[in-house]
Amino acid sequence: MENKEYDVVIVGSGIAGSIVAKTLTQAGKQVLLLEAGLEAGMAFDTEGAYKNYQDYMRSYYTALAKVPNAPYPDVKDAQSPNVLDMAQINGTLDKGYFVQKGKLPFASDYARAAGGTTLHWLGTCLRMLPNDFKMRSVYGQAVDWPINYAYLKPYYEMAEREIGVASDVSDQRYPNVGDDFFGKEYVFPMYKIPQSYIDKSFIEGLAGLEISLNGDTYLPWCTSTPQGRNSTPNEKYRHAATVWNTTTQKLELQAFPKKSDVYVPVGAIWDPYAGQRCEGNASCVPICPVQAKYNALKTLKSAKKEHLTLISQVVATKINIDTSTGNITGVAYKKYEHPDSKNYTEGVAKGKIYVLAANAIENAKILLASEACKNSKVVGCNLMDHAVLLTWGLMKDKVYPFRGPGSTTNIPTFRDGKFRKDHAAWISPIDNWGWGWPTGSPDTDLDHAVSTLNLYGKDLRKHIGDQLSRQLLLHFECEQLPEKANRVTIDKNYLDNIGNYRPVITYNVDDYTLKAFKASKSVSDQIFAGMGVQDYTNYPSNEPDYTTFDKQGYVFRGAGHVVGTHCMGTTKENSVVNDKQQAWDHQNLYLVGAGNMATLGTSNPTLTLAALSFAAAENILKALK
Ligand SMILES: Cc1cc2nc3c(=O)[nH]c(=O)nc-3n(C[C@H](O)[C@H](O)[C@H](O)COP(=O)(O)OP(=O)(O)OC[C@H]3O[C@@H](n4cnc5c(N)ncnc54)[C@H](O)[C@@H]3O)c2cc1C
Numbered sequence: 347m348e349n350k351e352y353d354v355v356i357v358g359s360g361i362a363g364s365i366v367a368k369t370l371t372q373a374g375k376q377v378l379l380l381e382a383g384l385e386a387g388m389a390f391d392t393e394g395a396y397k398n399y400q401d402y403m404r405s406y407y408t409a410l411a412k413v414p415n416a417p418y419p420d421v422k423d424a425q426s427p428n429v430l431d432m433a434q435i436n437g438t439l440d441k442g443y444f445v446q447k448g449k450l451p452f453a454s455d456y457a458r459a460a461g462g463t464t465l466h467w468l469g470t471c472l473r474m475l476p477n478d479f480k481m482r483s484v485y486g487q488a489v490d491w492p493i494n495y496a497y498l499k500p501y502y503e504m505a506e507r508e509i510g511v512a513s514d515v516s517d518q519r520y521p522n523v524g525d526d527f528f529g530k531e532y533v534f535p536m537y538k539i540p541q542s543y544i545d546k547s548f549i550e551g552l553a554g555l556e557i558s559l560n561g562d563t564y565l566p567w568c569t570s571t572p573q574g575r576n577s578t579p580n581e582k583y584r585h586a587a588t589v590w591n592t593t594t595q596k597l598e599l600q601a602f603p604k605k606s607d608v609y610v611p612v613g614a615i616w617d618p619y620a621g622q623r624c625e626g627n628a629s630c631v632p633i634c635p636v637q638a639k640y641n642a643l644k645t646l647k648s649a650k651k652e653h654l655t656l657i658s659q660v661v662a663t664k665i666n667i668d669t670s671t672g673n674i675t676g677v678a679y680k681k682y683e684h685p686d687s688k689n690y691t692e693g694v695a696k697g698k699i700y701v702l703a704a705n706a707i708e709n710a711k712i713l714l715a716s717e718a719c720k721n722s723k724v725v726g727c728n729l730m731d732h733a734v735l736l737t738w739g740l741m742k743d744k745v746y747p748f749r750g751p752g753s754t755t756n757i758p759t760f761r762d763g764k765f766r767k768d769h770a771a772w773i774s775p776i777d778n779w780g781w782g783w784p785t786g787s788p789d790t791d792l793d794h795a796v797s798t799l800n801l802y803g804k805d806l807r808k809h810i811g812d813q814l815s816r817q818l819l820l821h822f823e824c825e826q827l828p829e830k831a832n833r834v835t836i837d838k839n840y841l842d843n844i845g846n847y848r849p850v851i852t853y854n855v856d857d858y859t860l861k862a863f864k865a866s867k868s869v870s871d872q873i874f875a876g877m878g879v880q881d882y883t884n885y886p887s888n889e890p891d892y893t894t895f896d897k898q899g900y901v902f903r904g905a906g907h908v909v910g911t912h913c914m915g916t917t918k919e920n921s922v923v924n925d926k927q928q929a930w931d932h933q934n935l936y937l938v939g940a941g942n943m944a945t946l947g948t949s950n951p952t953l954t955l956a957a958l959s960f961a962a963a964e965n966i967l968k969a970l971k
C-alpha cells in the first residue's frame with residue numbers, strides 16, 4: 347500500500363464512505379479505504395461475517411444498558427463516544443471520548459466500527475423539504491444552501507435504492523410540498539412497513555383535533571415513516587442499479603433489463619436469504635439481529651472487489667498538504683496492533699483524490715489536526731443535532747407497545763410553516779417502544795411495582811399488563827440552526843490511547859430551538875388533553891441536558907444526528923466545501939457526510955447525506971476523467 351498511488355483514498359466505511367467506494371469501484375477506479383474499526387468487523391465471507399455479528403449480538407444481550415454502542419467493541423485506540431458518559435457540565439466534562447466544554451453536553455454518539463453508525467441507526471429515511479434548503483430567503487434565518495431540492499432529487503432516488511427504502515408515496519403528505527416532491531410516477535423499492543396498532547389508535551384519536559399554535563389553528567395529521575428496512579418489494583419499482591454514464595458524465599439509475607425483473611431486498615451480509623423481511627424483533631437500535639435493517643456493510647459488500655483495497659485498524663490522523671499548490675499529497679495514519687495496545691505503525695496513503703468520510707466530528711478533527719482549509723473561518727463550527735423533547739403518558743385503552751421497529755408513523759404537520767421565522771420546526775415520531783427512552787421501561791416499571799408498590803403475583807401481573815400496554819411516547823425532534831460557537835476543536839492536552847486528538851466540543855441550544863420546546867410541549871398538552879392521555883412527562887433538573895426557557899424546565903436528548911462542521915456554502919470564508927463538496931482550499935480533497943449540511947431541517951440526515959455522497963462520487967468521477 348505504501349508505494350502504490352490509488353485513484354482515490356477514502357477515510358471511513360460508514361454509509362458516506364461506502365457509497366463513494368462502491369460508486370467509484372464500479373466505475374473502474376482503484377480505491378483504498380481506511381477504516382479505524384477492528385479487522386473482524388470487515389469480514390464479508392459467510393463464516394467471518396456471521397461470527398463477528400454474533401459477537402456483537404452477544405455483547406448486546408449481556409450489556410446492562412442497551413445503549414446504541416452497547417453491542418460494538420469499545421476500542422481504546424479508536425474510541426467512540428458513549429451516551430452513558432454524558433453528564434451536566436461544570437467547567438469541563440472529561441469523561442469517555444468527548445471532552446465537553448459548552449453550556450450543555452452534546453448528547454449524541456456514533457460508532458467507530460466497519461459500517462459506521464448505520465450499525466445502530468433506526469433507519470428512518472426522510473427527504474429534506476424544499477424550504478429546508480432556503481431558510482434565509484424564505485424565513486430570514488441562518489443560510490441558504492448553494493444547492494436546492496431539485497438538484498438533490500435524482501440523488502435522493504439513488505439513495506433510496508441503495509438503502510432499500512420501504513414506503514408508499516401515496517401515504518406521504520408534508521407541509522408546503524406539491525406532487526412534484528416525489529413525482530407522480532415515483533415508487534419506493536419496497537412497500538411501507540405496516541403501521542403499528544399503537545399508530546392506528548393514535549391516528550384515530552388525532553383525527554379532527556384542532557391544535558392552536560401562535561394564534562393559528564392546525565389540524566395535525568399522521569404519515570407513515572419511510573424506513574431503511576426490508577419489507578415487500580414493490581413490483582412497480584424499475585431501478586436495477588446506479589451506474590456511471592461515461593458519455594453524459596453523470597450517474598444514472600439504470601432500468602431492469604427485463605420486464606419480469608423485480609427488486610430483491612438485500613439480506614444479511616453473511617447470508618442474502620436472512621433478513622429479507624423485517625421480523626419485528628424490536629431491537630433496531632442498537633442492533634438488528636437479522637440485518638433486515640440497512641447498514642453500510644451491505645453497500646461495501648457490493649463494491650467491486652478487484653478495485654477496492656480495504657484496510658482496517660487504521661486511524662487517519664492528518665492529511666499532508668503541499669503548501670505551494672494546496673493539493674493533498676497523502677493521508678497520514680496510525681495502524682494499531684491490538685484494540686487497546688499502545689503499539690502502532692505509521693504510514694501515508696497516497697491517491698490522486700482524497701475523501702474524508704469519517705463523520706462530521708471526526709472529519710473536523712482531521713482537518714484541524716492538519717491545519718487544512720485555513721481560508722475558511724468555520725472549520726469545526728456549526729455543529730448541529732436535533733434536540734429531542736420527549737413527552738409521555740398512558741392512553742385510555744391498551745395499545746400494546748414494545749413491538750416492531752422503533753417508529754412507523756410521524757406527525758409531519760410542524761415540519762414547515764411561517765412559524766419558522768420565529769422558532770424551529772419539528773417532526774414528531776410516534777414511538778413503538780413504550781417509555782423505554784425517558785424512563786427505562788419496561789424494567790423500571792417492574793422495579794417500581796415490586797419495590798415501591800409492593801405488588802406480587804396476580805396483582806403485579808395485572809398492574810404491569812395495564813401500565814405497559816397503554817404507554818405512549820411522542821418525540822418532538824426540533825431543528826437547530828448553525829451557530830459558529832457550537833463547535834469541535836482539538837487540544838494537545840486531550841489525546842487518546844495512541845496520541846490522537848479527542849474531540850473537544852462546545853455546544854448549546856439557542857432560543858430559536860428553545861422556543862420550539864415551549865411550542866411543541868403546548869402541542870403535546872393539547873393532543874394529550876384531546877385524546878384523554880394521562881400525562882406522565884417530567885423533566886428532572888439533574889438530567890444531563892436539562893435547560894430552562896421562559897421559566898420552564900425541559901430535558902432534551904441528542905438524536906444521533908451529527909451535522910455541520912464542514913458546511914457547504916458560497917464562499918471560502920463562510921463555508922468549508924463548495925457545491926461540489928470539494929474543499930475550497932484543496933482541489934483534490936472532498937469531504938462527504940452530514941458535515942456538509944448547511945442547515946438541518948427536520949429530517950433525519952442520513953438519506954440526505956447518502957444522496958450527497960452519490961453527488962460527490964459523480965463529481966469525483968468527472969474530476970478523474
Ligand atoms: C442511535 C442513533 C439512531 C440514528 N437513527 C437514524 C435514523 O433513523 N435516520 C437517520 O437518517 N439517521 C439516523 N442516525 C444518524 C446516522 O446513523 C448517521 O447520520 C450516519 O450513520 C452517518 O454516516 P457517516 O458515513 O457519515 O458516518 P459514520 O457512520 O459515523 O461512519 C464513519 C466511519 O469512519 C470511521 N472513522 C472515524 N474516524 C476515522 C479515522 N480517523 N480514520 C479512519 N476511519 C475513521 C468510523 O469507524 C466509521 O466507520 C442515528 C444515529 C444514532 C446514533
Ligand code: SF4
Nearest residue numbers: 624625627628630634
Ligand atoms: S424490527 Fe427487528 S427485524 Fe425489523 S429492523 Fe428492527 S430489529 Fe430488525
